[in-house]
Amino acid sequence: MNIPMSWLRDIIDIPDDTLTFSRRITDAGVKVEGITTSGEAITNVVVGQIKSLERHPDADKLWVTQTDVGANGVLQIVTGADNLKASDYIPVALHGSTLAGGLKIKKSKMRGQESNGMLCSIGELGCTTEDFPYATDEGILVLPEPHPLGVDAKPILGISEDVLDIEVLSNRPDMNAVMGIAREAAAAYGFPFELPEVKVREEGEGNTESLVSVEIRDTERCPRYIARVVRDVKVAPSPRWMQKRLEAAGMRSVNNIVDITNYVMLEYGQPLHAFDIGAVALKDGKHAIVVRTAETSEKITTLDGAERTLTDTVLLIADHEKPLAIAGVMGGDNTKVHDGTPTILFESANFNPENIRKTAKGLGMRTDASAHYEKGIDPNQALTSVNRAMELVELLACGKVVPGIVDNYPVPRLPHTVKFNPENINKRLGLSLSVEEICGYLKRVGIETRENGDLFEAVVPTCFGSDWTEVDLTEEVARFYGYNNIPSRYVQRVTPKVPFQPGMSPRRRFELDVKQAVAGLGYYEACTYPFESPRVADKLLLPADDPMRNYLTLENPLGEDFSVMRTQTVGGLLEGLATNYAKRNGDARLFEIAWEYRPKALPPTELPDELPRLTLAAYGPDVDFPAVKGDIEDLLSVYVSGKWVYEPLTLPYMHPGRTASVSFKPHPKRDAVPVGYVGELHPQAAINFKIETRVYLAVLDLDVLYDLAKSAKTTFTPPSKYPAMIRDLAFTVPETVTAAQAEAAIREKGGQWLTDVTLFDVYQGKQIEAGYKSMAYSLRFSAYDRTLTDESAQKLMAVIRENLNRRINAQVR
């Protein structure tokens, strides 16, 4: 909430400037989020003094003045005003200043006479005679007292004021009011605090009890209802000072009656409502208010002109014939106060916060009043609040306060008693305060304490609600002792648990290792949102019945783009690539460990599966299928070498001829374990993401990979002491023969000495018959127990050549 400093200073003596004050209360728990200064639009206006003035030589209605503005010297300024004399102190807008309404003042010539600024009227400063009763509407504002020349005129004129923006914590509705902040501020300084005395001067005939009756039919939803009446009402604009405070607090001035209700709401946190009493039907000669719940489908037209259909949980203020207002939310159109309303009923009531919250939410009409009620208001402040309104009615002379009050408060809320043990408070805070100190801190916010047997009792004022326990008292003690004064204690290293578990679980360690390895391969870790648009499925060319369209859908998303929990992890990275592509970043390699969210049932009844995936996505001049596949091979080799199988795979969003499943084959006779896939994004999908280049992807199931990594045993084989023998082998084969087939044929007869088979060239074209391709391999032979002879290698090569010919129709070149 926004509070002008002057309002607080009216209530308590603040010994500090705004900044010091705001720091002090922030430390004690009233967070000042910002300080703004009203009147900031007006700049560069200083105090000046007229040294001399004479008629303009060429204009009857103008004066030429010599005005002393202190540090800037004596300036010649031309004015049209007739109310000035030499020695007057006046506000001077210097060259380059800004006045109300954005008016800019610059040096100029008026009928040939130089004018270096402007002497200001109250209107030009955004004020009226209400602000300065001694000033005239026409003419320049003449200051009644001397001031130092050249100083900023705004504070002197009271047109600039500091306004605090205070964060109100949801557990402290009492701080949602100027009085509450004043009480806290006094507590922060350790000053005693008492609410200002409210004096109501009742006048006129009759009394409220004979005019008004109040019947509460639902005391659960309405614990208290007070009515007061004002006669001979004169609806008019409220005074400037009140308007300015309301505006500073973010409210619009309407008229004196409405402004008084809002002013009191800001000051005490108690919403008030003003009814035209003439619209409240009579029963037994009295205007009879009934507080009741609505009938199902009952209708009311509210102040904003809208007709509302109600449910039976909505609390109404009614008479015996019709609804008058939705309690705590908004008044009815039929009882609206207007210019000619002669008599007004002021309501100061207390309503159940939960019910107001439901009503306001149900009707979609959160108002200033409902926002206050929702947070919970102390019913005991209702009387002071309505009396404060009566005091203001009198002060503003907008009516006569009828004697007497109708106050229907069947079960008064009493202060809540909390047992506490000072020992516990000290233990929780790590302090050793005396009982007197503890009770002293509590007393600062009006909590009285007394001894009761072994324990102590604290009497918590009703403004703090009724659910406090010992720990709430502990916080109050800590606040006023000062959080920053509590001594720190440093963590002791713990005795490890047996059996020992490392703080970083092996699983998390694994994930970090994977991230490091992939980064080492040249990829940059990305960060994406787990929710996305369902249209991503369209971009990925998924058929209408694809199970990946079975989403967990947010009820209240931030628009369609963030509306479903993703069932694949490529969409987010493709958006990332698209961002890079749009920015003409030449190449982009991204990766992320993210989750697929797979609902177990729809609509969801339990937590979905959250499946972790390692996803790589890249484009660029050096990015192609072998590059990305090679990266995956490098990565997988860290965990389990060999035994990886790549087979053609079809996925709606992947290139049909350039995608491979990745699986792990632990043994030739066992089933392969699928781990993921690698390949090129379908070019149409790339276009759908606005990436007009080839994009390569790899997706690996991190759970499966972790299980494989965990079960893989690293065993040691001593390196051979003998030099290896390298032989190259080139042959032509029909082009349909795959590299996997060729390698298998080589290895089949390679024997135990063949350690490495490396393909280093594949060629099709000139010198090779159409329909054939040339492949060149480098073979490495190594034995552990001997140096291989040229002869033995030649024998092996012969066997391999023969097998190649038999298996894949290879012609050795």
Next chain:
Amino acid sequence: MLEKLTQLREEIKRSLVNAVPESIEALRVRMLGKKGEITAVLKGLGQLEPEERRKMGVAANELRDWAQNAIDGAKAAAGATQQAQALSEETIDITLPGRRRGIGRLHPLTQVYGKLEELFISLGFDIVEGPHVETVYHNFDALCTPESHPSRDETDTFYFNDGLLLRCHTSPMQVRVMEKQKPPIRVVVPGKVFRRDDVDATHTPAFHQMEGLVIDKGIHFGDFKGMLELLAAHIFGPQTKIRLRPSFFPFTEPSAEVDITCYICGGKAQHEPCRVCKDSGWVELWGCGMVHPEVLRKSGIDPDIYSGYAFGLGVDRITSALYGISDPRFYFENDMQFLKQF
């Protein structure tokens, strides 16, 4: 005879001036080879008178040793010169760019998580992770969040239905840990959390937290203050000041918010415009407090025996503070120009 030796010496001296390795080798063969002139002299000694032979022998051997040294020395010098010449012809432009394999980087948020985890592991904490999709029970009810608390609003938290939501903090893991584990408990929970904030210069609907929970006998306010001081010093260095402010979280009491001096204006701006700290000089980085006894009780831990503290670190904000990143949207944009800087 002696004359002959002097002549040979002079000739060798002359021949070695500015000689190239090839001519030096030729000289060696001519003088010291099998049929070389010095060799011939030495061979001819046998035919001399004993007296003469001894005299000439000393002189001839001396000459041979001298010649050997002189020729070797000249050869090494000439070789070095020739190699230097060859190497100088191989000079390349060493400012040409290297052939890079290209190494990637971890996301700055991951790097900061790493820094945090390093601290917590060394202090004996376990790292645990929890689900993003949570139950209303774990996210709110078990944490004593009143029905009317604004965080439960549909304007604040993402819901799937009445019972399931996207966690709005890592705190539900406090409950899950306490359900499974008895004190002493020391855990931190890294992870993504979600709040219904539109994407703007200070908000993203997902961000990153690290929850901490410590439950043991005799834990008090001073413990979490000490913990936070260690943390601030570890992450930001000893020059950064921290400030605790009373605050409210339903599941801690007393509760505090922790601010550090603003990383943009250095805490100087009070009335100067600073977008990041809104001129307050401080930036709120995390919330913390003593675990509410009711939360312990709900999770089956006796609050009369045990007490504890909990904190929730804003990792995005810490990262922004460390690198001076002014806008959290960068974290989710995945622009290589951003990612390459960390």
